Structures are given as structure tokens and as C-alpha cells.
Amino acid sequence: MQTFTLLLLPLLVDFLFAASVNPSASRAPVTKTRIRYIGLPDEDYNDEETVKPVSKDPTEVTTTQFTPRECEYDPCVVPKVPCSEIAAQTKCYCPGLTGPDELPVAPDIKELKQGASGLVEVHWCAPQSTVSFYKVIVDGGHEPRIFNNSSRTGYQVLLELLDTRPGQTHPAMYAASNYYAGVPQHGYPTMPAPNAPPGKAPPTSTNYNTNYYPNSHLQGGAAPGTGSAFQSPPPTQVPVSSNPAATVATQYPSHSYQQPYSVSTNYYGQSYSNVAQGQQNPPPASSGANFGPPLYPIVSYPSAPGSSQYGTLRSSQAASGAPAPQGVLQPQQQYSQGKGGMPTPPTHQGYAAPPLQQQAAINGQSNPGQQHYSQPPPPPLGPRHGTEGVDGHRPSSGTPSMSTPSSPGRQSGADSSSTTTGSASPVPNSYESLEGGNYPGSPATAAPPPLPAPPSEPAKQAPPFGYNYPTMQPGYQQGPAPRPEPGPQQGTYNPPGFPTYSQPFPSLNQLSTALGGLSGVPELEVEALRPVNLLQERNMLPPTQPVPPEPKLSSDLRKVNCSPDTFRCTLTSIPQTQAMLNKARLPLGLLLHPFRDLTQLPVITSNTIVRCRSCRTYINPFVSFLDQRRWKCNLCYRVNDVPDEFMYNPVTRSYGEPHKRPEVQNATVEFIASSDYMLRPPQPAVYLFILDVSHNAVETGYLSVLCQSLLDNLDKLPGDSRTRVGFLTFDSTIHFYNLQEGLSQPQMLIVSDIDDVFTPTPDNLLVNLKESQELVKDLLNALPKMFMHTRETHSALGPALQAAYKLMTPTGGRVSVFVTQLPTIGVGLLQSREDPNQRSSTKGVQHLGPATDFYKKLALDCSGQQIGVDLFLLSSQYADLASLACMSKFSAGSIFYYPAFHHVHTPALRAKLQKDLQRYLTRKIGFEAVMRIRCTKGMSIHTFHGNFFVRSTDLLSLANVNPDSGFAVQVSIDENLADTPLACFQAALLYTSSKGKRRIRVHTLCLPVVNHLSDVFAGADVQAITCLLANMAIDRSLSCSVSDARDALVNAVVDSLESYRSNISNVQQTGVIAPACLRLFPLYTLALLKQKALRTGTSTRLDERVFAMCEFKCQPLKQIMRMIHPDLYRIDNLNEQGALQLNERVIPQPPLLQLSAEKLTREGAFLLDCGSVMYLWLGRGCNEVFIRDVLGCSDYTSVPVSMTEIPVLETAASERTRAFVSWLQESRGFCAAFYVL
Secondary structure, eight states, rough: OGOOOHHHHHHHHHHHHHHHHOGGGOOOTTTTTEEEEEEOOOOOOOOOOOOOOOOOOOOEEEEEEEOOOOOOEEEEEEEOOHHHHHHHHHHHOOOOHHHHHHHOOOOOOEEEEESSTTTTEEEETTTTTOOOOEEEEEETSSEEEEEOOOOOOOOEEEBBSSSSOOOOOOEEEEEEEEOOSSSSOEEEOOOOOOOOTOOOOOOOOEEESSSSTTSSSSTTTTTHHHHHHBBBOTTTOOOOOOOOOOOOOOOOOOSSOOOOOOOOOEHHHHEEEEEOOSSSSOSOOOSSSOOOOOSSOOOOOOOOOOOOOOOOEEEEEEEEOOOOOOOOOOEEEEOOOOOOOOOOOOOOOOBBOOOOOOOOOOTTTTOOOOOOEEEOOOOOOOOOTSSSSSTTOOOSSOOOOBBOOOTHHHHOOOOOHHHHHHEEEOOSSOOGGGTTOBBBBBOOOOOOOOOOOOOTTTOOOOOOOTTSOOOOTTOOOSSSSOOSSSOOOOOOOTTOOOOOOOOOOOOOHHHHHHHSSSSSSGGGGGTTOEEEEEOOOOOOEEEEEEEEEOOOOOHHHHHSSSOOOTTTEEEEEEEEHHHHHHTTTOOOEEEOTTTTSOOOOEEESSOOOOOOOOTBOOOOOOOOOEEEEEEEEETOOEEEEEOOGGGTTTTTTOOOOOGSHHHHHHHEEEEEOOOGGGSOOOOOOEEEEEESSSSHHHTHHHHEEEEEEHHHHGSSSSSOOOOOOEEEEEEESEEEEEOTTTOOSOEEEEEEOOSOOOOGGGTTTTTEETTTTHHHHHHHHHHHHHHHTTOOOOOOHHHHHHHHHHTTTTTTTEEEEEEOOOSSSSSTTTOOOOOOOTTSSSOOOOOOSSSSSSHHHHHHHHHHEEEEEEEEEEOOSSOOOOTHHHHHHTTTOOOOOOTTTTTTHHHHHHHHHHHHHHHHHHSSEEEEEEEEEEEEEEEEEEESSSOOOOOSSSEEEEEEEEEEEEEEEEEEESSOOOOOEEEEEEEEEEETTTTSSSSEEEEEEEEEESSOOOHHHHHHHHHHHHHHHHHHHHHHHHHOOOHHHHHEEEHHHHHHHHHHHHTTOOOOOOOOOGGGGGGGHHHHHHHHOOOOTOOOOOOOHHHHHHHHHHHHHSHHHHHHHHSSSSSEEEEOOOOOOOOOEEEEEEOOOOOOOOGGGGGGOTTTEEEOSSSSEEEEEEEETTTHHHHIIIIOOGGGGOOOOTTTTTOOSSSSHHHHHHHHHHHHHHTSSSSOOEEEE
């Protein structure tokens, strides 16, 4: 310690001078010692250079003149002739849709039908807008209900009314919502509905009168509810309510830690009345004379000139005793916007692709097998009239551009113009819009379909299929643009000047062939559906690792599908409806390992990242190219233009083959992102280590292990020349370390005022690793000895974390926290809650949740500043991991637990900590990450599992992302998928590499949609189902109880097997009957019930139970399966028969054994792989040759208990055994602890 002592007089002078400059250094009371300097005095250094903001090129504006002629087509009328056929016959222009980021047109009520008692069938449509979902609010009904948009022909739903008395009026509100974020948020009001009176007869006729907003759209002299039609208001008028006082909406209570989902909503109000028999004219909801307060607030959103925020009202009135009208209702009022035309959206500054420039394909973290595709600008093309539309001169890019359509009041044949922007996108200000590509305040408008070519110029067009154009992959739709109606259409959309392509939409026979014959080919399903009597089967496990079932796709699609190690679904055949899924009683969800280490990863450097203009899906192998200039999105079915740059293939160095680019040939790709995907310039990799140096921590001896690992791997920390590191230690005080370049030795600064934490000399506490490497090494060599004789027993973990947050806020980064005991002082202090006498209780497990919200709030603050917190707990006593784990759960961090760690007494844990630190310090890392999962239209994702923070409804915030973390999501089917042969899921992970490169890793999974329950069972993935149920059971344990979670797991098995037996199997014998694909389901579930996380009646420490729960929530599938059902091998007779040849290594492959005592013998040696731990069990009569040649011992009794690995011996048996064990250890991120029993 003498090297760190110093006279305090010159330091006091420096401190007083610093206090005069920095007020924060002098704000403590004079009676408290806030800081003590130990070390050398600091020198004056220049501040770090500030990073200049990203410069943007000036906006380029292009104007295009055209003559539109809209088709006389109403998308909401069924049945109808497809617009493509009308366009082909009359050479007109089919109307398009506004973008998903633009204020939607309010729904158009098409039809109202009276059903059973209290049921009303409503048919509405928003024909001119992209609608994500509808919200229906009915007074006298249930709570507000949300329905996804099914198709362009509208949506039909049954609404149940609780009050069905004759003459009762039920005002209703219909809201069309999407991702428009340019207006303030408004709450959705709710009204309690009265109970239905008992014995009330159902109404016999109905009346649908005028808009419930009092007299908001009525002309003078027109009585409400009469069905008279009104004239349109002037194009510049926006209808407003006559009761402006009722504009305050009741807000839903927002979650404490979750941001609201930003949507835009347009409302349409209508009163629904029940009419008694014989009643000629039911009373209206309101009249012009007596307005009365409306039942719901009137929400007024900004609207474009000439468009209305309210939908078209259609009403009908039934005569006395007549049945309810069944046809399309007559219009009562309608605003003229052309026949099916697009309303004028508000004009916003648009975004387009950045200027074409060459970007270097440099990846500091890339694997040797990564393939970089650097693409030069393509050769220029001639004009492409007829395929451009209003933005034809600008290639599609990763960020949408804004187009201004013509006025809604235009007439057929009138000339009009449009303007597009072609500038680079400004830096966005929200991570919610980064990955989606749309920035708040600047919504993108979907581009309309291509327009006819001007007659004065000849159109240059792509050749049709079959003429100098390669064949598409099987199963691709090679025909016309996406259909607005649910059924496939045979017509094609061909603007003038284009030939008719010969490929129509595939027929059912062609589709069945492309999908491999999902139904009607029983030989493909006979083994998976074969009934198995589990009570008569003794050997349930296969001799090798179970292989996930392959989706029943064509061979071409299977080749390019995503690897199950990365993206996996519980059902490889998606049922058409939610009802079929419910009948199967199987969970539907996805398991992801998005950032795992890959040996082959295509890395693409391109000026243009091609994405769908509507749903923002990245182009992938499962899109379909209609021709060389158009591709159809496989998630939302929108037709998009192919940018010029995408026509060049960097692999073959050829032009005109977009379907052969690496983006379309690989389900997993990584893009080098442009500045459009950055909120700020990439920050350097910053690593801060917070170390517990209390007396209990020193006794464990972990400091010596940690410091030595850091010294060994300091040069291997991911990063570049800007990488920064810092160290902070704590006991009852907080110790900072000044490692600024120029000091002769490290300087220690002690802050004893933990109630008001501040950071002394904040510019010198996080230093450049390259410049201060020698000082860092000096500190690491000295740390284990500095606190060797400490007597401090308190732990000020909370104040230390607050100090770390202040240090890391400017840049973000990773914080590694090492804790050995319960926090006992300062903010975040905890009390022991564990009762050792209740560890084996069967009544219930208490204290699984946090005792305080301090650590959760701090984690959310860290997540907002892009700070990830990793927790290392090395404690022999209760440390309340349930509370401490929150700091890693909500900041996308990792949790490591070493119970009863001691560097001498637990050699296996010491060896594991050393190997874990080596992996932890050198593995890949991503900063400032967000992840979004998209799915096919008609499906939705509703629950996420893992370590993250849900920033919006479907956007996961990951301050740090690592290759050892897994995620799980639950999926629901919202609409009938009968017209969807393939269901696709896409996960996009946007992150900053340790080298400062912004990257996007995209995974796409394609699965068939089936309409037979047998196909659903045949495609069940039992391991994925088990892992998803494990995540759901953990949530159930936290929200309810462990007993409820156990019961739910048992019921899941019983229900699924009962569904199979009653609907699929014809076996009448007694016993437990299961399909062959699910024969391991009961076994896996039984093993899951015996895990520390869910077991009862067995003594389990509370921290160990909580850690097991955390493992299930954040580990990838393979690791979870090893934890649930360990692998057992006999290794005393390994041979090279069936061995695996891997990199000139021979890996023996012994068969898997059943986890049964009858498989164990005293004469053998058995290896049990449990995921995080391995046990080598030696029988008392084990062959002495094996013990001598493999373990290096003379006999059984001489084998040391402290052996933590197989020694290196020059024998064939030793080489085979070490090769096999090493191969098992390399198959996971962190090595397992090794014990010899």
C-alpha cells in the first residue's frame, strides 16, 4: 500500500482549485469526508474531441407529370371483378393505398345484420388506407375490442350487446389504426355496460340511424335516421363536432415501465338501436334540437385538405315487423373522393436512400467464414416509363420516401403532378423507428402502383418470363400484383405497353406440388402420427440426438430456409385458423438464437437495403419476383419496385438477375447499415468493471481469478483503437481509479458519501485501453493485495451502480458487476427473506419476486442510455437474487451464479469461473441493439420471453446483445389463413459492432399452412414445445404460484394427447397413447417438473431456484434441453466406429442412454451432461485400464475428488475421451463444470 500513499497537502490544493471550477465537487457538507485521493496527482489533459454530427446531403426534388385515369372500382364491394381485369380491359389505373405510417381513412360501414339475441354482425372496410387493426367501442356491449385487418374487402365480426331491451340505442365507434405517429395520442374511452335483464326476448327488427355525434354531419331540414343522402362538403372543409366541450378522452393507465404503442386512429361513430315489434320510427340517438352529451368523447385528428376523418355512413331502416336488412346499406352521406381514389395525405418531409457511394465491407467481428459482398453502383439504365409510378426516378431504399398524390377532387383525364424527394434521411430521434425505417413526425406514404407510360415516349420494359430470364424458385408466385380479395385471381395487372406474363397465380394442384404435398401424402406423415403406447415402450430415447422435424416444403425452399439452431417454431405446419390451433391443444411460438456464432454469414455492403414499402420486411428468399422490376412481399403481399442497384449481383458480377443476389439466396444475412439506421455516431466499446471488495469478497478469493483472467485477455476485448475501460470497487464506500495516460501509477479516489454519489474527475475514470494499458495492468496486479486485510463487512452495491450509471451515460456500454453478499447499506439495501425451514415446502414458494423496485428502475434507466448490466454472483449465503436479477433482466444483460464459490475449496467452480471469464471477455458483443419480429399478415406476436425491455408493442430494446442469449415468443392466429399457402417469420436485429459498424442481422423462417389437424400434429416439434412451455411456466410461477405452473404443464400434456386420441388416432386400446412425434412430451415435462425452478417438496435454496428460472428465460434451446433432460453416455469403451471427422479430429459418437438406473453398471464409466455441469461417474469395478490410460491413476481408490478435467495423456483412449468431452464442451457458449464422482 505504500506505493499508493501520498501527502494530502498538494492534493488539497488541487481539489480546492477543482471545486472552484466544478460546483459538483464542492456541494457536500463540510462535516463529511466525500473523497480521498490515493496515488499521484493528476495532470492537465485535453478533453476528448467531440464527434461531429453526421452531415446530410441537400434534398433533391424530382417532378413527374402524368395523366391518371382511375378505374371504376370499389374494393369494399363483394363479389366483384378484380381491378386488374378492369385495368387490362380499359387501360385505367387501379387505386392504391395510403402508407402504414399515414393517417388512415375512417372505416366505411358496409353492412349490419341482426343475428341471435344480443349479436350484431358488422361489416366494415377502410378501402383507401393501410390498416393494422380496428378498435370497436359499443355502448351496452363488452369492453373495447381490437380486430386485425383481414383483407381489403373488409372485416366481419359478431358483437354481443349486453342490453337488448326494445328501443335501446347503442352508439358505436369504429377506429382504424396503423403506425401513424404524427399526431398526439388520445385515449380510448370505455363505458360500463348494464347487465341484460333475465328472460328478455330478443329484438325482432333493427334500425341503424345516423352518426351518433349530434348533428355533426346533418344538413338543415334533414331528420336523422331517415336514410336520406347528403351532398359532399367543400373539399377544404373538415367536419367537426357541434359539441366541442366533450373532447377530453379518458386515458388508459399506462404501464409504469413500458412506453405506449404509438398508433394513429380515425374514428367513425354510429348508433345502433334495437327496435320493438310494431315500432314504426324508433327514436334517434340524438336530434338536432336536443343534442345531449355524447356517450364518447369526440376525437378530432388533423386531416388533409379535402379529406374527412370520419367514414362514410350507410344506414337502413326496417319496416314494422320486417326482417333486418341483409344487403348493402344505402349511403346516407358520403364525401366525394373520386371513385375508389386515394385521399390526400398530409405532406411531410420524406426520406429516401442516401447518395450512392462505395462503402467498405469491413467487419472487425466477422468470422472466418463470413462472406462480404461489396457492391459498386450499377450501370445506368434508360428511362423506365410504366414501372416507376410517381417515384420512378428514385430507387427504393431502406428508408421510405414521401410522395404527394394529386388532389382527391381530380376528375378522370385531368392532368396533375407529383413530387418526390431524393435526399438522405436525417438522423432520427427514436430507437422505436430505427429498425422500422420510419421516423416520428415524418411518416412515409406507400407508393401507388405503377402508372401507364406517356404515349409520347416508348416504354422500355423487362422481358417476360422464359425469355433470357432465369426460372424462379418453385412455389413463388410469378403472376400479377397482390390481390385485394381473399381468393386467388387469374387476372393480371399490366399497364399499357407491357406484355401479359404467362404465369398466372398457381393453382391448387401446382401449389400442392410446390409445397411437397402437405395433404394427401400419408407416407410423409405416417411415422410422425404413428400411435405409441407409452406404457409399453421402455426405450423412448433415440440412440442419437433428436433431429427437429423439417417443414413440408419443396426441396428448393428447404435449402434456403433458416437453420433450426437459429430460428425454430413449435409447429412446423401452421394451422389455418386459431380454432384449429385450439383444437390441437398445442402452443404456437418461436424460439430464436439471433446473435449466435456462425461459421458462414453473408455480409452485404450495399447503398440500398431493399425492404417492403408497407410492412418494412427485408427482402428474403421467400419473396416472389413478378418480373425483373417488381417483387411481392411474402408477409403483407405488397408489390414493390426493384431498385436499379439491386439488379447487379456482386457474387456473379452480372446484371439483371435480382433473384440470385445473396439476400434472396440466404435466409440469414447481415447488412452493413447506413447512417439512416443510427441515432448518433457509433460510440466506442466501453467496459466498466464493478468489484465487491468487502471482507466476504476477499475471503472467496475471486479477485485473483478475475484479475488474472483480465490480464490474460486484455488484448482480446472486442473493440478498436477507441475502446475504453474503467474500474470501480466498493465495500461501505466507493473507490474510483484514475488511469489517465501520463500517470506513473494508478490513482485511487474514495467517495465515502454514499447517500449523494458523484463521480470525481469523470473524464479520467474511463480511459482509452490502448493509451493506458500499462496502468490498467498495474492496477490489476495490485487489486488482489490492496484489500487483503480489509475488515469492511458492508456492501454498498446500490450507490456503486448509481455511480456507474453516471459514468456510462454519455456513451453507453457494458457494466460487469461482481457481488458476493447481500447489499446492506445505501440505496437498494436488502434484507434476508429466505426461511431455511421452508425450502422443501409443498404449500408454495414465497419471495420469487423482487423486494424493491430500485434495481428494476435503475435497469430501465440504463436501457434508455444503452447500458447493459451483467451480474456475477459468488455467494455462499442468501443474496436475494430475485431482486438483484432485475438489473440484468431489463437491460438485456446476463446472469452468472457460482454458489458457495471459494478459490481453494471449490476447484471445479474456480475452473469454471476461469473458463467463463475467458469466454465472457472475448465473445462478440453488439451495442445499442433493437430487435423486431415480423410475421405473415393474419398472425401476431403477443408475448416475449428473455432479457430485454419492450420499448413498444413489438420492438425489443437490447442495450447489449451477445451470442449466448436466446429468446422465445408466442404467436396467435388472428385471421383465417386459407388463402396463405406459406407463413413466414422474420427477425431483424439492428446493432452496433464493437468496431463501430452499424449492422442488421436478418433471419427469415418459412413454414407451410395446413388445413388438416393431422398435419398440425405431424409437424409438432417436441423440444421447441417443451422450451416454450418452460418459459410460460416460469411466468406462471411469478404471477401465480409454482403449484399453478406445475398443474398447467401437466394439463398441457394431457390436453394435447387427448386431442390426438380423439381426433387423429383410431387406436382403442388402453394406455397413454401419443403420436410418435410427441412420444417424448410426457418425459420432457416430467423432467421439467423436477428442475430446481419448478420442483416442490425438495430442499432448494431460493437463490438457486431463481437462477434456474433466469436460465430458462434467456438460454437458447439446446442449452435448455440439456438442463431439462441431461444426456447420458458410456465412455469407457469408446471406439472410432461411427466417429465424426471434424477438422482432422476423430470424435467418437457413443449412443445416448436412457436416464434409468438399469443402464448403469459397476464395471463402466458414464458421463452425464447436464448443460452447465458434467459428472463423470466411475463404477467401483471400472476397468483399471481405462482409469490408468484416461485418468492417469492406478486404481479406483486413487482417483482424486478434486479432478476438474481429464488429464492429457499420450494414450489412444485418453485422446478419444478428451476429444469427445471437448467436443461436448465446445457445443455450448460456456463450458460446464466438471466433476468426478
